[in-house]
Amino acid sequence: MAGEKSVAFVAEQQIPPSPPPVRTGGALGWARDNLFSGVFNSVATLLSLAFVAYILAMVVPWLFIDSVWNASSLQGCREVDDGACLAVINERFLQFVFGFYPEELRWRPILAFVLLFVAIWPALFSSAPRKLLIFSALYPLLAYWLIWGGSLWGPVGAVVGIAIGWACIRFLPPLLARGRLDEGLAFLAAVGAGILGAALWWLFCVIAFEEALSTVLAISLEPVESARLGGFLLSTIIGVSGIAGSLPIGIVLALGRQSNLILIKGVCVGFIEFIRGVPLITLLFVAWLLLSYFLPPGTEFDLILRVVIMVTAFASAYMAEVIRGGLAGLPRGQYEAADSLGLDYWKSMRLIVLPQALKISIPGIVNTFIGLFKDTTLVIIIGLLDPVGLLQPIRADQNWNGIVWELYGFIALFFFIFCFAMSRYSMYLERNLDVGHR
Amino acid sequence: MTAATERDEERRAMTASGEVAIEIAGMNKWFGDFHVLRDINLTVYRGERIVVCGPSGSGKSTLIRCINALENHQAGRIVVEGTELSSDIKNIDRIRSEVGMCFQHFNLFPHLSVIENCTLAPIWVRREPKKEAEDRARYFLERVKIGDQALKYPGQLSGGQQQRVAIARSLCMQPRIMLFDEPTSALDPEMIKEVLDVMVDLAESGMTMLVVSHEMGFARQVAHRIIFMDEGQIVEQNEPEAFFNNPQSERTKLFLSQILSH
Numbered sequence: 001m002a003g004e005k006s007v008a009f010v011a012e013q014q015i016p017p018s019p020p021p022v023r024t025g026g027a028l029g030w031a032r033d034n035l036f037s038g039v040f041n042s043v044a045t046l047l048s049l050a051f052v053a054y055i056l057a058m059v060v061p062w063l064f065i066d067s068v069w070n071a072s073s074l075q076g077c078r079e080v081d082d083g084a085c086l087a088v089i090n091e092r093f094l095q096f097v098f099g100f101y102p103e104e105l106r107w108r109p110i111l112a113f114v115l116l117f118v119a120i121w122p123a124l125f126s127s128a129p130r131k132l133l134i135f136s137a138l139y140p141l142l143a144y145w146l147i148w149g150g151s152l153w154g155p156v157g158a159v160v161g162i163a164i165g166w167a168c169i170r171f172l173p174p175l176l177a178r179g180r181l182d183e184g185l186a187f188l189a190a191v192g193a194g195i196l197g198a199a200l201w202w203l204f205c206v207i208a209f210e211e212a213l214s215t216v217l218a219i220s221l222e223p224v225e226s227a228r229l230g231g232f233l234l235s236t237i238i239g240v241s242g243i244a245g246s247l248p249i250g251i252v253l254a255l256g257r258q259s260n261l262i263l264i265k266g267v268c269v270g271f272i273e274f275i276r277g278v279p280l281i282t283l284l285f286v287a288w289l290l291l292s293y294f295l296p297p298g299t300e301f302d303l304i305l306r307v308v309i310m311v312t313a314f315a316s317a318y319m320a321e322v323i324r325g326g327l328a329g330l331p332r333g334q335y336e337a338a339d340s341l342g343l344d345y346w347k348s349m350r351l352i353v354l355p356q357a358l359k360i361s362i363p364g365i366v367n368t369f370i371g372l373f374k375d376t377t378l379v380i381i382i383g384l385l386d387p388v389g390l391l392q393p394i395r396a397d398q399n400w401n402g403i404v405w406e407l408y409g410f411i412a413l414f415f416f417i418f419c420f421a422m423s424r425y426s427m428y429l430e431r432n433l434d435v436g437h438r
Numbered sequence: 439m440t441a442a443t444e445r446d447e448e449r450r451a452m453t454a455s456g457e458v459a460i461e462i463a464g465m466n467k468w469f470g471d472f473h474v475l476r477d478i479n480l481t482v483y484r485g486e487r488i489v490v491c492g493p494s495g496s497g498k499s500t501l502i503r504c505i506n507a508l509e510n511h512q513a514g515r516i517v518v519e520g521t522e523l524s525s526d527i528k529n530i531d532r533i534r535s536e537v538g539m540c541f542q543h544f545n546l547f548p549h550l551s552v553i554e555n556c557t558l559a560p561i562w563v564r565r566e567p568k569k570e571a572e573d574r575a576r577y578f579l580e581r582v583k584i585g586d587q588a589l590k591y592p593g594q595l596s597g598g599q600q601q602r603v604a605i606a607r608s609l610c611m612q613p614r615i616m617l618f619d620e621p622t623s624a625l626d627p628e629m630i631k632e633v634l635d636v637m638v639d640l641a642e643s644g645m646t647m648l649v650v651s652h653e654m655g656f657a658r659q660v661a662h663r664i665i666f667m668d669e670g671q672i673v674e675q676n677e678p679e680a681f682f683n684n685p686q687s688e689r690t691k692l693f694l695s696q697i698l699s700h
């Protein structure tokens with residue numbers, strides 16, 4: 001027994017708190033910890049470094065050292081140096097950006113683009129002044145007017161139509177419900193009335209409205225035809241409208257899909273499944289060719305607008321499913337807690353359910369955004385001149401015949417910048433919204 | 439003993455006054471084919487504190503969830519503070535704002551800070567000014583002894599603290615009735631006490647309380663009446679002393695012997 005220690009133990013003193021150890025070793029220590037911690041990791045690090053070096057050794061001289069910025073043809077480039085012939089981008093840059101937008105009016109899309117950042121600022125960063133949201137709401141109207149020109153009252157008329165629809169949906173249900181109509185039915189009826197009212201306004205009243213106001217106060221910009229829009233301007237228009245439209249529509253569809261009202265649910269499920277089941281190209285063809293058969297003869301319905309609608313519808317269907325995933329990921333207790341506090345459906349959705357569901361869905365939402373943005377290049381199929389569409393005439397041009405890498409690389413860079421920015425923003429947002437684990 | 443008899447006196451006075459908070463008559467509920475609640479008759483008087491116990495799956499949660507219409511009953515009637523629960527959404531939302539509920543898993547809103555959790559419903563349901571709602575939230579957070587955590591998020595609090603916030607959140611709506619569904623059964627023993635203390639404090643303030651719980655010490659200490667449920671039925675109800683010392687039905691005796699043996 002002697003020498004055997006007892007297992008009983010009583011702490012004799014309180015150990016005082018001490019500061020955490022400082023990280024030792026600086027850059028070298030960091031490299032040892034993260035790059036060379038063992039044989040396998042060291043080998044992997046060296047191989048990766050070799051690979052990166054190899055790629056850089058090929059690209060850097062081609063792109064930066066031997067590249068030619070000033071020449072009037074591929075021939076010209078080759079006479080100077082054998083690197084990238086960036087002269088083509090130098091020459092065609094403005095066309096890539098604006099398509100065939102009239103030169104003297106290009107300040108308008110530029111202004112619209114700058115204002116875009118003002119408009120999305122309050123939506124992206126909660127530190128922005130809240131009052132700016134009013135500007136964000138009006139921005140689509142402003143941007144449309146700046147880019148397409150024409151009388152200001154045209155887009156205002158379109159917005160009035162939306163306002164009519166919204167007012168019906170907002171204010172009719174209580175009135176109808178008072179007339180002893182069931183709540184759900186009243187809501188459905190109001191939605192129907194809203195859609196009908198807006199459609200009637202757009203079909204029969206907008207033109208008169210525009211003309212009437214134009215005689216009173218004519219504010220107009222020189223109109224620009226859709227056919228002249230192209231390049232990154234076109235991609236941005238379609239992409240940004242698609243993104244801005246698909247999120248709210250996707251939310252509505254996702255909520256509708258969960259609805260107890262069989263009709264609303266049916267419409268949403270039908271829409272989602274149909275749109276998701278069809279390739280985007282088909283939808284674009286529908287926008288291009290078929291839609292004119294369905295519209296009343298003589299209606300001029302802008303092709304780009306039709307494409308925007310189709311792209312938005314397509315992305316909305318995916319968005320709805322992404323958000324449905326988020327809604328399903330929310331514990332049932334959250335819905336119950338909201339109910340038990342007496343919050344009605346809309347309030348509990350807006351204040352409790354959606355903020356959390358959307359947060360869960362951020363990666364999927366941004367994924368859909370990025371996919372949508374890249375899909376805008378498909379409009380080349382129906383003859384719109386997005387950047388990829390602009391390549392054909394350039395490559396067919398005698399002077400630049402044979403150039404491939406420089407042009408595609410340039411377009412790729414543009415898309416990469418946009419998509420990478422979205423990706424980074426989503427990471428920032430996730431980090432920012434992360435308030436303690438459950 | 440004296441405390442208990444005092445409480446019995448209190449209860450008789452409440453019954454005599456006839457001020458009914460909740461009246462459940464001939465209530466039945468099914469989940470599909472499964473008959474969860476069978477012919478429930480229960481009258482809760484204003485200020486009364488009732489503890490509901492019974493084996494797992496006996497329908498305790500379902501019963502109190504029917505009272506604020508988180509579940510719908512299929513037969514019989516439930517009248518809460520004079521308003522009958524029907525399918526009318528307006529009625530249901532009004533009753534819910536009069537009836538506070540605490541859940542086993544707290545169900546705080548993780549994306550809102552503690553104070554926002556507490557002010558959300560007063561601001562959006564009762565349309566109170568933000569300042570007023572915040573003042574009251576601070577008062578109740580203080581009362582559940584958690585005033586210094588107001589700006590934290592639920593994910594940063596311990597279970598017991600979260601449950602106390604949940605109680606404060608309900609109280610901020612100034613409900614006339616509080617429902618508790620096993621408020622302590624997801625907690626560690628140390629935290630159980632801090633939550634029970636808050637509930638005892640609440641009981642002393644005269645709140646009408648309906649508590650599903652297996653904390654028999656708490657039941658003895660504050661309940662006016664204890665209800666024992668089994669298989670969807672109220673099997674026995676009595677004043678605490680009588681309930682524990684002299685249970686009538688075999689099932690109650692069995693249940694008590696199991697629950698009190700450890």
Ligand SMILES: Nc1ncnc2c1ncn2[C@@H]1O[C@H](COP(=O)(O)OP(=O)(O)OP(=O)(O)O)[C@@H](O)[C@H]1O
Nearest residue numbers: 469472474492493494495496497498499500501620
């Ligand atoms: N949504 C539901 N659908 C179908 N059956 C359900 C549902 N909720 C509960 N039940 C069943 O109803 C019965 C009563 O459930 P309840 O949750 O009321 O029991 P409980 O007495 O609260 O039990 P516990 O002490 O375990 O919480 C159980 O058999 C349960 O399986």
Ligand SMILES: [Mg+2]
Nearest residue numbers: 498499500620
């Ligand atoms: Mg239960």
